[in-house]
Amino acid sequence: MMKAAYGLLIAAGFAAAAALAQMAPKTENGITYLCGGIGEDEAAEMKQAASKYDLMLTFASAKGAYLADVNVDITDSRRNPVLKTTCDAPIMLIDFSSSGNYRISAEAGGRTLTRTVRIRTGGKVTAMSMLWPVDTTDMDRTAMPGDITNSTGASGEADK
Numbered sequence: 001m002m003k004a005a006y007g008l009l010i011a012a013g014f015a016a017a018a019a020l021a022q023m024a025p026k027t028e029n030g031i032t033y034l035c036g037g038i039g040e041d042e043a044a045e046m047k048q049a050a051s052k053y054d055l056m057l058t059f060a061s062a063k064g065a066y067l068a069d070v071n072v073d074i075t076d077s078r079r080n081p082v083l084k085t086t087c088d089a090p091i092m093l094i095d096f097s098s099s100g101n102y103r104i105s106a107e108a109g110g111r112t113l114t115r116t117v118r119i120r121t122g123g124k125v126t127a128m129s130m131l132w133p134v135d136t137t138d139m140d141r142t143a144m145p146g147d148i149t150n151s152t153g154a155s156g157e158a159d160k
Contacts, residue, residue, distance in 0.1 A: 023035070023036040023042065023045070023046075025093075026085075028083050028084075028085065029081075029082055029083060029097075030097035031074070031082055031083045031094060031095065031096055031097060032053075032094070032095040033083065033085065033092060033093060033094045033095070034046070034049065034053070034092070034093045035087040035088055035089045035091070035092050035093075036089045036091055036093075037058075037066070037089045037090045037091030038068070038089050038090070042089075043090075043091060046091040046093060047091075049093060050093055050125045050127070051125055052093075052095070053093040053094055053095045053125055054094060054095050054096045054119050054120075054121055054122075054123070054125060054126065055093070055094040055096070055117060055119060055125065055126050055127075055128065056091065056092070056093050056094075056125055056126070056127045056128070057072070057087075057091070057092040057093075057094070057104065057106070057128055057129075057130055058090060058091055058127070058128070058129045058130065059087065059090050059091075059092070059106060059108065059130050060090065060129065060130070060131055060132070061131065061132050061134065062131045062132060062133050062134070066090035067090055067108045067109075067132070068087070068088050068089050068090055069086060069087075069088055069108070070086065070087045070092075070106050070107065070108045070130075071084075071085075071086050071106065071107040071108070072084070072085055072086070072087055072092065072104070072105070072106050073104075073105040073106075073107075074094070074102055074103065074104055074105075075102065075103045075105075076100060076101070076102055076103075077100055077101040077102070077103075079103070082096075082102065095121075096119050096121055097121070098121060099119055099120045099121045100118075100119060101116060101117070101118050101119075102116070102117055102118075102119055103115075103116050104116070104117060104128070104130075106130045108132060109132070111132055111134070113130050113131075113132065115128060115130065
């Protein structure tokens with residue numbers, strides 16, 4: 001009985017180590033980022049790790065369903081590309097190399113949201129939720145008149 005319990009603990013330890021290995025931070029153009037948050041334990045780990053980063057993005061539909069496989073494109077205030085990647089989880093932590101204003105574009109299911117954020121490196125983490133105005137099951141359908149098909153601003157209105 002004790003051997004079985006130890007076996008389960010060891011298996012759980014290997015599973016946790018595998019999850020942490022998949023959540024290894026990556027660096028591109030001096031920007032370090034980490035995607036994770038699948039499941040309650042991993043989400044808790046990401047929220048705890050957020051204090052070491054400048055920005056925490058959360059991807060979800062307006063109805064509350066978390067999204068993964070989100071294409072993220074970040075540019076600086078001069079629209080120079082800073083980071084272009086796909087986040088395979090609903091939470092993305094980003095550590096910028098310098099303070100400034102950044103434009104965050106995130107695309108899921110053919111719909112793009114665009115936000116601007118002011119970053120102060122080394123300061124308190126900024127949390128930003130990227131909420132798509134439709135349910136994810138509706139994202140692949142053909143756009144109808146009046147649908148938001150362009151990128152959206154902070155107000156949720158289509159960009160002009």
